[in-house]
Amino acid sequence: MLRAAVRFLILVLSVVSVGWLVAPATANPLYPTPDPDPFYHEPADLAGMQPGQVVRVRRTDTALFMGSDGWQVAFRSTNSAGNPIMGVTTVLMPPGVRNPPLVSYQALINSLGTQCSPSRSLFNGELQDSLGAMLPLGRGWAISMPDYLGPNVAYGAAKLGGMVTLDSVKAVRQVAELGLAEVPVVLAGYSGGGMATAWAGALQPSYAPDLKLAAVVAGGIPADLREMALALGFDPHPGFGLAFAAAMGLEREYPNRLPVSDQLNESGLWFRDFTKDACRRFLLFHGITRNAAQLAASKDMMNSPEAHAVLRENSLRYDDRVPTVPTFFWQGRFDTMTFFGPVEEVAQRYCRAGVPLMFRPYDIAEHLTTAVAGFPEAWDYVEARFRGDPAPTNC
Incomplete structure (x- = not known):
């Protein structure tokens, strides 16, 4: 499921990179509802x-x-x-x-x-x-x-x-x-x-x-994570709900480097709001009938160097520490x-x-x-x- 998640991240951030060529994107992540305890x-x-x-x-x-x-x-x-x-x-x-x-x-x-x-x-x-x-x-x-x-x-x-x-x-x-x-x-x-x-x-x-x-x-x-993304392509996947969740999760951690929300269309923003507090089963159930093409603001495809950089930073393969x-x-x-x-x-x-x-x-x-x-x-x-x-x- 995680590799499907990375796939969606690359798809949306490919769109983000197009936006960066036009105008800088502004971070607008949606964080979970804080625990009231x-x-x-x-x-x-x-x-x-x-x-x-x-x-x-x-x-x-x-x-x-x-x-x-x-x-x-x-x-x-x-x-x-x-x-x-x-x-x-x-x-x-x-x-x-x-x-x-x-x-x-x-x-x-x-x-x-x-x-x-x-x-x-x-x-x-x-x-x-x-x-x-x-x-x-x-x-x-x-x-x-x-x-x-x-x-x-x-x-x-x-x-x-x-x-x-x-x-x-x-x-x-x-x-x-x-x-x-x-x-x-x-x-x-x-x-x-x-x-x-x-x-x-x-x-x-x-x-x-x-x-x-x-x-x-x-x-x-x-x-x-980078190799997983590059190997997948963008076909529909039953784990799309988790894919979307990973894109949102990484935007939360890197809001100024991965402004994913800025490149979602109206449906994508609705789904982001709908799932911001969701757990695995909810994400899988509601993601199974959706795909990236439905939720991204554009179908343009382009590599995002910043997205790849973040994925490398979170990939054990590329870290020199032991x-x-x-x-x-x-x-x-x-x-x-x-x-x-x-x-x-x-x-x-x-x-x-x-x-x-x-x-x-x-x-x-x-x-x-x-x-x-x-x-x-x-x-x-x-x-x-x-x-x-x-x-x-x-x-």
């Missing part, structure tokens, strides 16, 4: 805080999740422009376990509304991989699930996801009631969650050098949603840089089947890191 409201002194600094903490009822104890932590983080934002993560503690190891699990968030992020979707039925996320609890581990798309739910913004993920772990370790200050920490996720996880691993040495990680585990990684901790990647060799080649190239670069990497290709084409195939070995890999076993590598 004061817990989500940023404090006036947020800019004076450090990334990962705790803003507030509260208990939350997570008894349905294997009898776990639940907490939510608000913290200061950073967006793609380097500006302060407030993040939130939800922590589930295994019952009866003191000082358990911690998994930061980046769940799938294919959405635009604040109620679609894990701090809400864990409890309203919208979280797509809630069952898989509970597996760490069954092993006696704590799990933290950050709202890694930030307060604006910037779907598609990969680098943002990495920074919010790292800051969420820093914040959780500061909450004395949780007892997680000294425990080993692993980052894990698949697909969009794998993208945020892999970016967090690459950013950690420079963005959060004081944060110690035991490992990074990611699968189904969209490692080259993790310094044990890393486990798995990818479907014939995956038609997230291409194998870019991930293989990233893996090879990591090996050349001396990263202790395990890279597992699977001869599978279907995206979610690869997730099911890879997670058992991935969780065993995590358990071995928590035991302190030497990290294997197949470089």
Whole structure:
């Protein structure tokens, strides 16, 4: 679905580039309705805080999740422009376990509304991989699930996801009631969650050098958004609702570089307003009968250098940074949603840089089947890191 999203972004921004040749476009993104709960409201002194600094903490009822104890932590983080934002993560503690190891699990968030992020979707039925996320609890581990798309739910913004993920772990370790200050920490996720996880691993040495990680585990990684876009063309797609959502999400994160809304026609602006708070199922249902040609103000086609630049900036393939901790990647060799080649190239670069990497290709084409195939070995890999076993590598 993500590659369909990138396709729509390129289509609309191709139109945007035509507008730039005529007159500068002005940013006019539509942000989600803010959560009315004061817990989500940023404090006036947020800019004076450090990334990962705790803003507030509260208990939350997570008894349905294997009898776990639940907490939510608000913290200061950073967006793609380097500006302060407030993040939130939800922590589930295994019952009866003191000082358990911690998994930061980046769940799938294919959405635009604040109620679609894990701090809400864990409890309203919208979280797509809630069952898989509970597996760490069954092993006696704590799990933290950050709202890694930030307060604006910037779907598609990969680098943002990495920074919010790292800051969420820093914040959780500061909450004395949780007892997680000294425990080993692993980052894990698949697909969009794998993208945020892999970016967090690459950013950690420079963005959060004081944060110690035991490992990074990611699968189904969209490692080259630009290649995905160029390979697709613009035929109709059943995932168009998510495609449109990604274009809106990236405009939220890059309003002055990707003024997508300015190039929508009347129908496109209506659909933008209609879906600004929508979650995955709503987006898919209402997008299935629509396409880009119906919503863009013009059918002119032209490459947008700025759009390609933003896509490269959010593509792991083009980022020179590498993790310094044990890393486990798995990818479907014939995956038609997230291409194998870019991930293989990233893996090879990591090996050349001396990263202790395990890279597992699977001869599978279907995206979610690869997730099911890879997670058992991935969780065993995590358990071995928590035991302190030497990290294997197949470089």
